[in-house]
Amino acid sequence: MHASSKFLHPEAIRRIGRLELRARHVVEGFLSGIHRSPYFGRSIEFLQHRQYVRGDDVRHIDWKVWGKQDRLYIKQYEEETNLRCTLLVDVSKSMRYGQGAMTKYDYAATIATSLAYLLLRQQDAVGCVAFDAIVRSTMPLRSKRNHLMSIVKALEANDPSEKTDMGKVLHHAAETFPARGMMVLISDLLCDREKLFQGLRLLEQRGHDVLVFHVMDDDELDFPFSGPTRFDGLETDDRIHCNPRALRDGYMQALQAFLEEVRLGAARYRCDYALFRTSDPLDAALARFLTHRTAIHHHQ
Numbered sequence: 001m002h003a004s005s006k007f008l009h010p011e012a013i014r015r016i017g018r019l020e021l022r023a024r025h026v027v028e029g030f031l032s033g034i035h036r037s038p039y040f041g042r043s044i045e046f047l048q049h050r051q052y053v054r055g056d057d058v059r060h061i062d063w064k065v066w067g068k069q070d071r072l073y074i075k076q077y078e079e080e081t082n083l084r085c086t087l088l089v090d091v092s093k094s095m096r097y098g099q100g101a102m103t104k105y106d107y108a109a110t111i112a113t114s115l116a117y118l119l120l121r122q123q124d125a126v127g128c129v130a131f132d133a134i135v136r137s138t139m140p141l142r143s144k145r146n147h148l149m150s151i152v153k154a155l156e157a158n159d160p161s162e163k164t165d166m167g168k169v170l171h172h173a174a175e176t177f178p179a180r181g182m183m184v185l186i187s188d189l190l191c192d193r194e195k196l197f198q199g200l201r202l203l204e205q206r207g208h209d210v211l212v213f214h215v216m217d218d219d220e221l222d223f224p225f226s227g228p229t230r231f232d233g234l235e236t237d238d239r240i241h242c243n244p245r246a247l248r249d250g251y252m253q254a255l256q257a258f259l260e261e262v263r264l265g266a267a268r269y270r271c272d273y274a275l276f277r278t279s280d281p282l283d284a285a286l287a288r289f290l291t292h293r294t295a296i297h298h299h300q
Contacts, residue, residue, distance in 0.1 A: 170199025
């Protein structure tokens with residue numbers, strides 16, 4: 001964890017009420033930390049440059065960088081570096097759960113806005129789909145800086161639905177954004193898994209590059225309950241009273257099976273999957289995104 005991570009912790013970020021200011025704080029903190037950090041290495045440099053690969057046109061080599069660092073970098077031109085990225089953000093009722101600094105929804109919305117801010121800063125085009133059982137709002141791909149505010153508005157969904165219809169939503173995304181690009185799905189994935197995988201398969205078939213950011217609350221991952229507790233189903237009408245200790249073993253087994261299923265399902269359709277706790281510093285998500293983007297540029 002680099003020096004600025006403590007400033008990017010959910011506890012610190014939560015105090016910044018407005019999403020767009022929060023995003024600016026997260027991204028600028030992350031970018032200033034990245035330059036000082038041996039952990040991230042060169043992951044940021046691809047934003048303007050990528051390393052020379054045999055067969056590249058030598059006219060594009062940045063000789064200034066070579067003079068300073070004795071490394072060959074290629075200057076990347078607009079059509080090569082500009083990315084189309086669509087953020088698919090789950091705003092359903094189960095996302096409103098959270099006993100820590102941030103609910104899953106707060107965490108997901110902060111990641112999405114931070115990614116939008118980072119991309120717009122690079123003149124990349126960003127679109128956004130906020131969804132629960134239906135698509136709540138769709139923001140088209142734009143690369144103007146003022147597009148950030150329309151994305152913030154799209155994420156502020158009122159009266160969220162109980163359910164998540166992932167199949168319908170991913171199909172909508174594939175139809176609405178037909179040009180190949182990057183899709184970042186941010187959700188707790190508490191949905192019909194078969195429909196989720198069908199949707200991921202469709203996006204992969206259409207040539208999109210898909211990242212799955214799986215956001216879970218610490219309570220859901222650690223099951224810290226010990227006294228008599230009432231559990232309400234967030235996306236069902238079930239309600240049970242029970243002794244949590246008796247439940248814990250069964251719950252943890254079911255949780256591991258769920259995590260394994262979504263991880264393997266994402267891998268099957270070539271999605272980059274990452275699990276985030278709502279207590280993880282927010283730069284973890286930005287680092288994952290940038291590392292993935294670097295890898296893609298190097299494969300192209």
